[in-house]
Amino acid sequence: MYVAVKGGDAAIENSQTLLAEERRGDRRVPELTLDQIKNQLSISVDRVMAEGSLYDRDLAALAIKQARGDIVEAIFLLRAYRTTLPRFGNTHPIDTAKMQIRRRISATFKDLPGGQILGPSFDYTHRLLDFSLVENSDSPVAEEASENILAEMPRVTELLDDEGLIEKEIDVNEQEPFDVTRNSLKFPASREARLQNLARGDEGFLLALAYSTQRGWGKTHPFAGEIRMGEVGVEIIPEELGFPIEVGEITVTECQMVNQFKGSATIPAQFTRGYGLTFGHNERKAMSMGILDRSLRSKELGEAINAPAQDEEFVLSHSCNVEASGFVQHLKLPHYVDFQSELVTVRALRKATTFSEKKEDSTGSKNVEGAE
Amino acid sequence: MTAISGEQKKSSRLKEKTLDGYNFAYLDDQTKRMIRRATLKAVAIPGYQVPFGSREMPLPFGWGTGGIQVTASIIGIDDTLKVIDQGADDTTNAVNIRRFFAKTAGVETTENTSDASIIQTRHRIPEAKLKSDQIIVYQVPIPEPLRWIEPREEETRKMHALTEYGVMHVGLYENIAHFGKVTTSYNYPVQVNDHYVMSPSPIPKFDNPKMDEMPALQLFGAGREKRIYAVPPYTKVKSLDFEDHPFEIESWSECCALCGSSSSFLDEVITDDKGSRMFVCSDSNFCANRRAKGHKGPGLPRKFEIKDIE
Numbered sequence: 001m002y003v004a005v006k007g008g009d010a011a012i013e014n015s016q017t018l019l020a021e022e023r024r025g026d027r028r029v030p031e032l033t034l035d036q037i038k039n040q041l042s043i044s045v046d047r048v049m050a051e052g053s054l055y056d057r058d059l060a061a062l063a064i065k066q067a068r069g070d071i072v073e074a075i076f077l078l079r080a081y082r083t084t085l086p087r088f089g090n091t092h093p094i095d096t097a098k099m100q101i102r103r104r105i106s107a108t109f110k111d112l113p114g115g116q117i118l119g120p121s122f123d124y125t126h127r128l129l130d131f132s133l134v135e136n137s138d139s140p141v142a143e144e145a146s147e148n149i150l151a152e153m154p155r156v157t158e159l160l161d162d163e164g165l166i167e168k169e170i171d172v173n174e175q176e177p178f179d180v181t182r183n184s185l186k187f188p189a190s191r192e193a194r195l196q197n198l199a200r201g202d203e204g205f206l207l208a209l210a211y212s213t214q215r216g217w218g219k220t221h222p223f224a225g226e227i228r229m230g231e232v233g234v235e236i237i238p239e240e241l242g243f244p245i246e247v248g249e250i251t252v253t254e255c256q257m258v259n260q261f262k263g264s265a266t267i268p269a270q271f272t273r274g275y276g277l278t279f280g281h282n283e284r285k286a287m288s289m290g291i292l293d294r295s296l297r298s299k300e301l302g303e304a305i306n307a308p309a310q311d312e313e314f315v316l317s318h319s320c321n322v323e324a325s326g327f328v329q330h331l332k333l334p335h336y337v338d339f340q341s342e343l344v345t346v347r348a349l350r351k352a353t354t355f356s357e358k359k360e361d362s363t364g365s366k367n368v369e370g371a372e
Numbered sequence: 373m374t375a376i377s378g379e380q381k382k383s384s385r386l387k388e389k390t391l392d393g394y395n396f397a398y399l400d401d402q403t404k405r406m407i408r409r410a411t412l413k414a415v416a417i418p419g420y421q422v423p424f425g426s427r428e429m430p431l432p433f434g435w436g437t438g439g440i441q442v443t444a445s446i447i448g449i450d451d452t453l454k455v456i457d458q459g460a461d462d463t464t465n466a467v468n469i470r471r472f473f474a475k476t477a478g479v480e481t482t483e484n485t486s487d488a489s490i491i492q493t494r495h496r497i498p499e500a501k502l503k504s505d506q507i508i509v510y511q512v513p514i515p516e517p518l519r520w521i522e523p524r525e526e527e528t529r530k531m532h533a534l535t536e537y538g539v540m541h542v543g544l545y546e547n548i549a550h551f552g553k554v555t556t557s558y559n560y561p562v563q564v565n566d567h568y569v570m571s572p573s574p575i576p577k578f579d580n581p582k583m584d585e586m587p588a589l590q591l592f593g594a595g596r597e598k599r600i601y602a603v604p605p606y607t608k609v610k611s612l613d614f615e616d617h618p619f620e621i622e623s624w625s626e627c628c629a630l631c632g633s634s635s636s637f638l639d640e641v642i643t644d645d646k647g648s649r650m651f652v653c654s655d656s657n658f659c660a661n662r663r664a665k666g667h668k669g670p671g672l673p674r675k676f677e678i679k680d681i682e
Binding site: 076084181182185186325326335344348 | 525574576
């Protein structure tokens with residue numbers, strides 16, 4: 001008795017050994033390697049890197065293995081590791097115009113300079129289970145295109161910008177950008193803080209909110225101006241050199257949303273922007289982020305705010321799945337002190353009510369009511 | 373709060389005892405400095421919630437990351453740490469956090485309240501009176517006492533700045549009008565140093581009076597919400613109430629079944645499926661110390677009746 005929720009070192013250790021055993025599963029089945037995860041579960045790896053805010057395919061694969069494929073748990077592992085890493089400085093902003101394109105599509109123009117490049121996409125697959133994958137089979141090898149892709153793929157928004165049809169994107173940030181991983185978010189949040197928050201926010205949460213505003217809870221129902229995915233170089237400027245050097249290459253997905261125009265008698269009508277960017281290949285997330293970036297500009301653009309997706313504090317305070325998952329699951333921790341306090345209060349209240357009911361009974365008032 | 377000095381002896385002990393590849397007490401020194409600055413500011417403005425750049429910890433948010441970060445940034449190699457959850461040293465989460473610091477900082481740990489220099493707690497204040505050379509670190513889930521009245525921080529920040537707490541009293545009044553008494557039983561709001569209304573974290577209101585004029589420094593860490601606040605030693609902490617409805621705490625007609633104490637917070641333990649139950653001290657160390665001194669409780673559970681509760 002009296003040990004129900006109390007457990008010492010031994011209990012925790014046993015639980016963790018059991019967890020490790022279950023992670024390994026049937027020992028007759030070969031153990032997963034990180035190479036297999038990196039190569040064959042690459043979209044999972046991408047998501048873990050994006051929401052874990054750390055671009056490292058090996059560590060993300062390790063996190064997925066350790067978490068038994070629980071993606072949110074893997075994100076948490078990566079975040080907890082990331083937070084211990086020293087910080088050397090800021091990179092130069094990546095230039096997605098110079099991306100080595102693997103995929104680039106626009107929904108606003110049928111054809112455009114650079115062309116529509118489908119790349120690897122689930123979009124036009126029929127979602128039919130492919131039973132040929134049950135047994136390991138030789139997958140087809142894709143043929144190389146005869147034509148080269150443009151080295152500098154023009155952006156759709158720039159084409160609109162040339163005509164002044166879309167609002168200008170102005171670099172307002174001369175000083176060090178705000179960093180949501182080092183500072184507590186304050187409201188109203190700057191755009192860079194918002195974009196960072198959304199970039200590491202939970203994909204499902206962003207998706208649902210973006211969906212809600214498309215459905216009319218808010219009214220951001222934009223055009224997918226452009227989505228591109230591919231590799232970009234990452235540059236830093238070491239102080240002792242004074243010029244940029246490339247330190248690596250990362251895969252990113254970028255989404256530029258073109259939104260309802262805005263204008264007045266004095267300001268000519270213009271489309272507005274929404275921007276999404278994620279590590280790896282993740283269009284669902286990048287598009288949701290693009291929609292929400294725009295939707296959260298409602299206040300700035302003087303629109304009526306009446307839906308969750310327009311409410312900056314609501315969206316940004318609840319987007320992090322590491323925070324959300326921890327807090328929801330903390331209910332598993334013992335709460336018996338608080339519960340005891342509530343028990344004492346509720347019993348005292350019930351006792352008071354029982355007395356007054358009896359009193360009512362004796363004066364007969366209850367019966368009168370009952371007769372009605 | 374012991375500084376980590378450069379003494380050879382200490383640094384060699386540090387190396388031996390702490391986790392490979394990680395800094396002393398997990399956090400890197402820049403992070404600790406940032407948290408200490410926030411903590412100093414919090415001490416200087418009692419009850420004010422200081423935003424800080426809370427980090428992801430290897431334990432989940434909502435499980436004490438705020439308290440852990442505060443403890444990690446103030447702990448030194450000479451400190452002795454006690455960790456409790458629900459008043460007890462042996463609950464799983466308390467064990468786990470104590471293991472975390474034993475692993476990453478290699479410090480001494482204790483269950484004895486009076487031997488600890490730092491006490492990290494969730495949901496309780498120990499029964500034993502804390503002393504001026506001790507620090508108590510509370511784990512805080514929701515630092516904003518006005519959250520249930522106004523969820524927007526843009527608004528609550530203004531309300532705090534203007535000491536505009538009328539709504540809190542209206543809430544209490546409505547509660548009294550409805551139930552005849554204030555029904556908030558834990559996380560009962562307090563006003564610190566006649567200014568900031570503060571969440572005491574979800575301690576039972578039974579513990580609220582212990583915060584008033586406490587000789588020990590009280591630090592509060594909310595990791596997920598990225599806030600630190602503090603009550604300096606010997607500071608006035610008043611639970612909100614009305615003149616004609618003064619603040620009151622829970623009481624039991626039972627005493628502890630194990631040590632016989634009738635002045636401590638009691639947990640109810642259900643012992644069978646027929647309504648038998650017993651009451652035991654929630655503060656396991658307090659109870660053990662009393663039993664060691666020869667105090668004894670009635671022991672066996674008995675049939676529970678509603679008249680037992682006042």
